Amino acid sequence: MSLLLDNRFGELPPDNSVNTKLFLETVSHLPTFFDCLGSKVFSLIKSDINGNITKIKEVYLKDPHRYVTLQHILESERQDLGAEWPKAGATLALMWLKRGLRFIQILLQSLADGERDLNQPNLIRVNITKAYEQALKRYHGWFVQKIFNTALYAAPYRSNFLKALSKGEDVKEEECLENLRHFLVNFAATVDAIYDMYARLNAELDYTV
Numbered sequence: 001m002s003l004l005l006d007n008r009f010g011e012l013p014p015d016n017s018v019n020t021k022l023f024l025e026t027v028s029h030l031p032t033f034f035d036c037l038g039s040k041v042f043s044l045i046k047s048d049i050n051g052n053i054t055k056i057k058e059v060y061l062k063d064p065h066r067y068v069t070l071q072h073i074l075e076s077e078r079q080d081l082g083a084e085w086p087k088a089g090a091t092l093a094l095m096w097l098k099r100g101l102r103f104i105q106i107l108l109q110s111l112a113d114g115e116r117d118l119n120q121p122n123l124i125r126v127n128i129t130k131a132y133e134q135a136l137k138r139y140h141g142w143f144v145q146k147i148f149n150t151a152l153y154a155a156p157y158r159s160n161f162l163k164a165l166s167k168g169e170d171v172k173e174e175e176c177l178e179n180l181r182h183f184l185v186n187f188a189a190t191v192d193a194i195y196d197m198y199a200r201l202n203a204e205l206d207y208t209v
Contacts, residue, residue, distance in 0.1 A: 001032070002106075002167070002176070002179040002180075002183070003011070003032065003036070003165050003166070003167050004164060004165060004179065004180065004183040004197055005182060005183055006029075007026055007029035007178050008026075008162075008182070008183055008186060008187075009026050009183075009186040009187045009189075009190050010022060010026070010188075011186050012016040012186070012189055012190060012193060014183050016189075016193040016196070017069045017071060017193075018069055018070045018190060018193055018194060019043065019068065019069055020056075020060050020064075020067050020068060020070055020072070021060070021064065021068075021074065023066070023070060023190070024053065024056065024057050024060065026163050027053060027101070028053055028117055029038060030049065030101070030104065031046045031049050031050050031053075031116065033046075033104060033165075034046035034049075036156070036163070036164035036165055037128075037155060037156060037159075037161065038155070038156045038160075038164075039154035041147060041148070041150060041151035041154060042151055043074070044147065045100055045103065045136075045144040048096065048100060048101040049097060050095065051093075051099075051159055052096050052097040052100070053093075053097065055089075055090060055093035056073070056090045056093050056094055056097065057164070058090075059073060059077075059089060059090035060073070060090070064102060067097050070094060070165055070194065071197055071201075072196065073090050073094070073117065073204065074086070074090075074094075074198075074203055075201070077089045077090060077091045078091075078154075078203075083115070084203075085203075086201075086203040086205060087204075087205065091203055092205075095198065095203065095204065095205060098191060098194045098195060098198070099135055099136055099139065100135075100136075101187075101190075101191045101194075102131075102135040102191055102195070103131045103132065103136055104131070104132070104187075105131075105135075105184065105187060105188050106130060106131035106134050106135055107124075107128060107130070107131035108125050108180050108183070108184055109184060110126075110127040110130050111124065111127050111158075111162075111177065111190070112132065112177050112180045114177075115127060115130070116158070119128050122157045122158045123155065123157065123158060124155055124156065124157075124158050124161055125152050125153075125155055126127065128152060128155055129152065132148055132159060136148075138206075138208075139206075139208055139209065140174055140208060140209060141206070141208045141209060144209065151167070159173070162176040162177075163176075165179075165180075166179075167176070
């Protein structure tokens with residue numbers, strides 16, 4: 001079975017609200033995705049995602065009834081943190097987490113769409129590069145960007161990556177890509193909903209690390 005389909009995101013309700021408990025339960029399985037990329041350099045993104053999930057979970061567990069949805073968390077912290085918001089708390093953690101999730105979204109969508117380097121079709125550098133440039137690069141200083149550029153050369157072959165996503169099973173490429181497409185439906189909708197929420201609440205920050 002597919003690593004991603006084993007922990008698929010649920011369909012959002014009509015108002016596109018994201019249930020905090022369900023979100024945390026599902027997203028907690030995603031860091032293992034970066035193990036499929038092989039290079040230890042990608043463990044930096046994995047560690048960042050793990051850390052931000054932990055921060056959000058700690059806030060949620062303080063008052064689950066108050067933080068039923070992610071929007072409840074942002075609105076409550078805007079009230080509680082005052083001038084510190086959105087530069088602190090679960091709001092800041094979710095801001096960075098959504099960027100890591102967007103990286104995954106763009107990478108998988110690029111693969112599902114069949115984008116590849118015609119000269120080196122069994123490499124996924126073009127897919128990872130697209131995801132990084134669109135989701136994370138603008139928030140990274142030159143040093144972090146340099147680390148990522150180094151990681152590109154350690155990226156796995158396309159065939160090995162898809163096999164890792166299939167948990168080591170020998171699955172036909174098109175079947176694996178179809179699994180990606182199924183996973184992306186609700187995953188992309190969830191990530192888009194979180195980005196829309198940050199835009200509506202004017203909670204987005206634009207600085208580099």
